[in-house]
Amino acid sequence: MTALVLIDIQKGLEETSFYGTERNNLDAEKNCGKLLRSFRKKQWPIFHVKHNSTNIDSPLYPNKIGNDFRPEVRPLISEPVFEKSVNSAFIGTNLEHSLKVKGITDLVVAGLTIEHCISTSVRMASNLGFNVILVSDATAAFDKIGYDGNRYSAEVIFHSELANLKDEFATIKDTQTLIDELDKSF
Template sequence: MLLSQTNNPALLLIDIQKGFDDVAYWGGERNNPTAEDHAAQLLAYWRANQLPIFHVQHSSTNPVSPLWPGQAGHDFKEGFQPLPGETVVPKNVNSAFIGTDLKQQLDAQHLTTLVIAGLTTDHCVSTTTRMAGNFGFTTFLVADASATFNKKGIGSQSFDAELIHQTALASLNGEFATVVNTATVIKQLSASQQLA
């Protein structure tokens, strides 16, 4: 499946917030250190081409979380602050569709194609991607613009962040979304623009 600008794809940036810089809190190790660089490339392309952008912002209900509202960790990372006219979708669970008006906004604007990137691959990115696929959106998940952290298994065994990232992507690809990378997204959209 190919991306096309004629479909007016919406970019969903999931939880690119300062609180995720606290690596120790989230698991002690993170994969894909260039995820934000790739996400910034996507954001720049969407802005340059005046395509729809949605910034999803997690507001934790846990007072000790770095994503608790009112503290610095809740803020978007540098370079990802929304510009006037760009939509912010606040949420407090994993899915950007639960307890928000995201689907209503997408439907009202007749947006049917979603490009998803952000943090973290196996939690909010995955949950949002699964629901997007279930809702019938044509969904693309950008692997190199997403990242996650080490996880502990039910027997306290340690699973490294890259393994968690890759298995999350594998479980989504072809079932809920098409997994792509940043270069592919920009190449396909640029090609469609030239054909228009």
């Protein structure tokens, strides 16, 4: 059985001044919404993950408006929400147990950001035995300053992460290809 896992699609990640000066793939949240609508239409399992930062200055700190889900992926009451305070969706939550109890073996993962919670969660999901599809255009990256003091663009970070995750930890697909494939199997 396949489930959709949406990770950290929260308003605070719009605040580029906190995370970096540049972000790629500005349609990531829109594509997450397309995936969500597709899974809802099929009545397939959906799991939401929310980051509660422990840094009081973070836009994702609990009780700040940035901690709220983006409107295009707001969970329904019937869709479970797992709250975490670290990068992995599996640490400090019962997500793994909830997936396994429902007999879920395959995960479609989307959300923000690829260099943090997406990469960590995809790696861990794979290590826990799940088959993972990471939706490339339903995630994004911010630029980073490296250990060497050089600035690495969001595009470089994004494509490096996809290359690192490809095949070993996940199959990489774009939103429309995945939706088309899921429609054929339904």
